[in-house]
Amino acid sequence: MTMTTHQPTGPASAAPEPPVRPGEGRTLRPIPAEAHAAFQRVGRACPVSFLQTPAWARVKQGWRAEHLGWFDGRQCLVGTALVLYRQLPGVRRSFAYLPEGPCVDWADPRLDGWLEPLLGHLRGTGAFAVRMGPPLAYRRWTAATLKGAAGPGRRIGDVLPDLVEPLGAAVADRLRDAGWHRCGEDGQGGDAQPRLVFEVPLAGRSRDDLWTGLNQEWRRNVKKAARAGVRTGTEGPEALPAFHALLRVTELRDGFDLGRGLDYYRRQYAALNAERPGAVRLYTARHEGELLAAHTLVTAPDGQRVWYLTGASADHRREVRPSNALQWRMLCDAQASGAAVYDMRGVPDDLDPASRAYGLLRWKLGTGGEAVETVGEWELPLQGAVNKALHRGMHAYLTRR
Known part of the structure; x- marks a missing residue:
């Protein structure tokens, strides 16, 4: 259809x-x-x-x-x-x-x-x-709070938030009073879009501020990538087939399947950029010419928010840390563009260090941002x-x- x-x-x-x-x-x-x-x-x-x-x-x-x-x-x-x-x-x-x-x-x-x-x-x-x-935040947890709360069987929802957003809370109450039902609360299907996302605030911060906001492991990995000769930048739609092939490697490694063919990403790239040139960009990290990581970045129409939308990385040469180098490049470009928020999209709510899901959350926590529960x-x-x-x-x- x-x-x-x-x-x-x-x-x-x-x-x-x-x-x-x-x-x-x-x-x-x-x-x-x-x-x-x-x-x-x-x-x-x-x-x-x-x-x-x-x-x-x-x-x-x-x-x-x-x-x-x-x-x-x-x-x-x-x-x-x-x-x-x-x-x-x-x-x-x-x-x-x-x-x-x-x-x-x-x-x-x-x-x-x-x-x-x-x-x-x-x-x-x-x-x-x-x-x-509704595009509204409801609760927020800083990286420091969640790192300190990690433990067996723990989830983000178990942790007292650092901030409850008054507007988000008020809108949720008004919708419930009007007869709306929050997805997932009545046994029906959950949200189609991630309710729990990860944001790095950019407003009023310099590049030095972003650098000091990274944890020690992230700073070490970014430096390691630079010493190894990892090159980051943006490439055009001709690189989408290589990006998609790398995405399939990532899906098999991490045990998920987005179910999207190459045509979907070509259509996404073409449609968003036709409406606003530069709305979506394909960032790549190469080592000795070989593509090791590729991520898509989308910018809001008013330029105030950017989204790290889809990420892919190879199984080999992981020791040169291409994904850290690529994220650092994307963060710096977002800050230089005047964006107020770098949105890394969904994260799991699992705080158990023994779980596989916690690895993704821990990686994003290293940027020094915050987990944000939306109104949903x-x-x-x-x-x-x-x-x-x-x-x-x-x-x-x-x-x-």
């Missing part, structure tokens, strides 16, 4: 069709992808994930995409959403998904003024349920018992896939 993108004609400020539903002076209606992308390039109070960009809709095959915009009383665009629809086999109803979105004013005490127009629109499309992921993904059946049954069927279908 090929995804189609809904792109009405006409400028974003025009109103060729009536608004879907009013909410606290705001209206919601479909907007062109171009207007959606332009809105995201300007700094907003709400962070914008790359998963909410129009370009991401062109990456996700098998989903139908729609771009929505909230307008104030003066018809100014004040919020956006990328909605992905997946049709359940054998029925005409769809599951609506807003990955790490929508982009609205989550601090507004009248949150229903944003969400009710959205729910009304989704019901009108025939969607039987909706899932969204939330779901709501849209109407009736029949839709609840379809909702359960969609969970089973997506789990099998």
